[in-house]
Structures are given as structure tokens and as C-alpha cells.
Amino acid sequence: MTYLGVIGGSGLYEIDGLENPTWTTVETPWGAPSDQILTGTLDGVKMAFLPRHGRGHVHSPTTVPYRANIDALKRLGVTDVISVSACGSFREEMAPGDFVIIDQFIDRTFAREKSFFGTGCVAHVSVAHPTCPRLSAACLAAAIDAGITVHDGGTYLAMEGPQFSSVAESKMYRESWGADVIGMTNMPEAKLAREAELCYASVAMITDFDSWHPDHGAVDITEIIKTLQDNADKGRSLVARLPALLGPERAPCPHGCDRALEYAILTAPDKRDPALLAKLDAVAGRVL
Template identity: 70%
Template sequence: MDRMIGIIGGSGVYEISGLQDARWQRVETPWGAPSDEVLTGILNGVRMAFLPRHGRGHVHTPTTVPYRANIAAMKKLGVTDLVAVSAVGSLKEAYAPGDFLIVDQYIDRTFAREKTFFEPGLVGHVSVAHPTCARLSAACVAAARTQGMTVHEGGTYVAMEGPQFSTLAESRLYRSWGADVIGMTGMPEAKLAREAELCYACVAMITDYDCWHPDHDAVDVAQVVATAMKNADKARGLVAALPGLLAGPAVDCTEGCGHALDSAIMTAPAKRDPEVIARCMPVMGRVLKG
């Protein structure tokens, strides 16, 4: 199977430039339609799939994004390497607006979202001790450096329920935890990608210092959007560099992403609900077949 790179674009990143044979296509999943149609094509010889997380025109809130459908759509199209681009606020002085951070850990503070493909009749627990793919993350770092971007390797992303910005007390609390950036869409996206056995990396575009910083004590949308637009050009350059770093046939990931479900399913085969099995087959077919 050939490699296919999937991109889920966040605020400010609504397309991929330079795609050959580009077309928007509708993808249906057992969890409904994804945020939008998916733009597919070929970039520098590698198949690509792009999905705007909030939909074109930014119609979905962070809470109403159909995360399960988004991940299922990417899996259905044949994506092997999934890169999420997300706008975030910085919780550390060293990570300045305009910088990029390649996330490797999450603190999930969301509470109003469907967070798993599992359900009664098919119960499972997938490990998210290491929620991102180190191999794919390293490729993102390398791609960023080819573009001359300021990129930081590894960091913790606090995912908060949205749409809202932090209170000052919350911002100070997250800093006390040692978190690096804060955003509204990192979870459950990363966890669902792990359940779907996809290699997943998160490129966090820093737009502001959050309200803890004396110069950013009143973070507003205009400020965030302005920085996101500047970052978006850099992010598109990063995406364009990925095919050259990831070209070639898809092989088993050295990080084990493709086998995340090997020991995850708890429900005994005789007790599994056939309807749930059928629903989960598009994302878990490797371990459910037979």
C-alpha cells in the first residue's frame, strides 16, 4: 500500500496549495459526515487528503466538530500518516506567537464530546501513554526546519472545552501544571486517531501568550486570527515539505501505531454486538475481521 498523508487543518489553514488532480469529495461514515468534504490529490508524488477541521468558512465550534467522523473519513480514504495543524495559545515565555510546537502529550479538560469509537457491545481501552507518533512528529520537525520556522520539539497541550478563552485563574493553573500550550481541538482527535491505528502528529501554531502574560491579558479573536493567518503560510510550507520526507510505500510504523488495538478490546467475541462491530469495522477492521 502506498503512503497517504492526511492533513486536518485548524484555524487559518483551509486548503493545500499545489495539489495535482485535486478534487473535493464527500465521505460518509457510520458517525455521520465529517466537518466538510475532503480535498484529495497528489503533492510531489505522494497522495494527500486535506480536511478543514471547522469546515470551510469556520462553521463548527471546537465542541461541535465531528471528531469521530473526521478520523473515520481519513481512515476510509486510506490515510496512513495524519498531521493535525492547530492554533494554540502559549503558556510559556519561551514559546512566542509565531513559533510552532510539535506536541507529544495532552491534558484533556474537555467534557462535552464523544471521545471514543468504542461503545456498549464492543468495549476497549487503547493506550494513549504516548498519544502521538514519534516518527511522524520528527518528520514534521524536519519539514518545519526546511522552511526556516522556529519550531520546538515536544510539549504538552491542554485541551479545554470551547469556544472560549481561559480565565486568568485557569491560565495560571495550567502553567503550574507545566503545560506548554492550550487549545480547544487537540482532544479527542489524538485519542480517536490512536483507536483507528493511524500515525498522528500535532503541529501547534502559537498565536498568543494566553491571558497569563501581562501583554496578553485580554486575548481577543482579532489578535488570534491575525497571527493565525501569518502562521498559515508557514504551515502550508511545512505541509509541502512532508511528501519529500515521507515518500515511499507505507510500512509498519516503528512506533507501533498500526497495532494499537492488539490488546485493547475487552469484550469477549461471543458477547460482541454485531451492529457495533459493523459500525466500527471501517476504523478497527484489522482486529475485528473474522
């Protein structure tokens, strides 16, 4: 059965048309998630919405409890996660107000816990293809149907923040590294979703051209907020179309996202830390 989780970023704090909406408190071994989770159904599909920064935007990109967020969604029974987040653009053709369906990441974050695993239970999952093509295709179709200008595929550079880039950094990411957009929140979120065997798709909503653009200069926060508000309306429209596209019945992921841990755990069973295993009950219970 499909259970769709939506992690909403800056500007997106609700799902329109949700039936029987209930704010649910979910406790995790990794601490409290960013907020309560809004659950309900939409077009016969179970939905869970988590505001990434918390209602009222209380968490910075660095302090978002990424592990707790992914664990909480998995603990609820979520099978598929859509990340919706604001970003800056490195490409003239990817303009403010456009959306990008992300398929690659460059992770430049450094102050965040990036794995559920560690000493006592070591695991290595592949993030060569960090987003789910099936779920990304549904997001693309929903965006097109909603009349949104959308780009199919793009590389998202995840920076630590909370400051925006210098001009030198922005030019390096764009010209030398080949990134298409820049944001602060999709890492380690995408890596953790893969460890939790959740299909993950990223919808990046462009708010600005970052600081490389000669005609735009420094990022203007007032312009960003205006574009954020416009993008939020489009984001809700996209999300509202996803249940009908995905349907209530769910087959195993053809790309193996839901089996990512099949051969990932390397620690011998008799050497595994029972305390860590207990914390992994939701994330890795299928293989443990």
C-alpha cells in the same frame, strides 16, 4: 504505501501545489465529517485534506464531528494524520508565530464523544505516548527546512471552549500543571486516531500568550486573527515539505501506532454487538 491526511485548523484551509485536487464526499456511520475531503497527490504521495471546522469555519471546537472525521480519513485509506491547529502559549520562549511539535496532552474536554468503542465492544488503547515520534520528527524537519521557529516537544492542554481561559485558569495550567500550550481541538482527535490505528502528529501554531501574561492580558481576537494568517502561510509551507520527507513507500510504524488495537478489544466475540461492529468496519476492521 503512504497516504497522508492533514486536518487543518483555524486559518489553514487548503494545501498548496496539490495535483489533481478533488473535493470528495465521504459518508461514515458516525455522521458527516466536518466537510468534504480534498484529495490529490503531492510529490508522488497521496494526500487528503480535511478542514476541521469546515470551510467558512462553521463548527465550534465542541461540535466538530471528531469520530466522523477520523473514520472518513481511515475509510479513504489514510495511514498518517497531521493535525495543524492554533493555540495559545504558556511559555515566554514559545512566542506567537512559533510552532510546537506536541508530544503530550492534558484532556480537559467534557462535552465530546471520545471513543469509537462502547457497550457491546469494549476496547482500551494506550495513549501514554499519544503522538507518533516518526511522524513528529518529519514535521520538525519540515518546519526547520521552512525556516519556522519550532519547538520540539510540548504539552498541549485541551479545553472545551469556546471561551478563552480566565486568568486564574491560565495561571493554574501554566504553573501547577506544567502545560506549554492551550487549544480546543486536539482532543479527542488524538485518542480517536490511536483507536483507528493511525499515526498522528500535532503541529501547534501559536497565536497568543493566553491570559496569564502580565504584558498581554486578555486574549485579543484581532491580534490572533493577524497571527493566524501569518501562521497559515507557514503551515502550508510545512505541509508541502512532508511528502518528500515521508516518501511514497511506508513500512510498519516502528512505534506500533498502526497496531494499537492488537490486544485492545476485551469483549468476548460472542458478546459483541453486531450493530456496533458494523460501524467499526473502517476503524477496527483489521482486528475484527
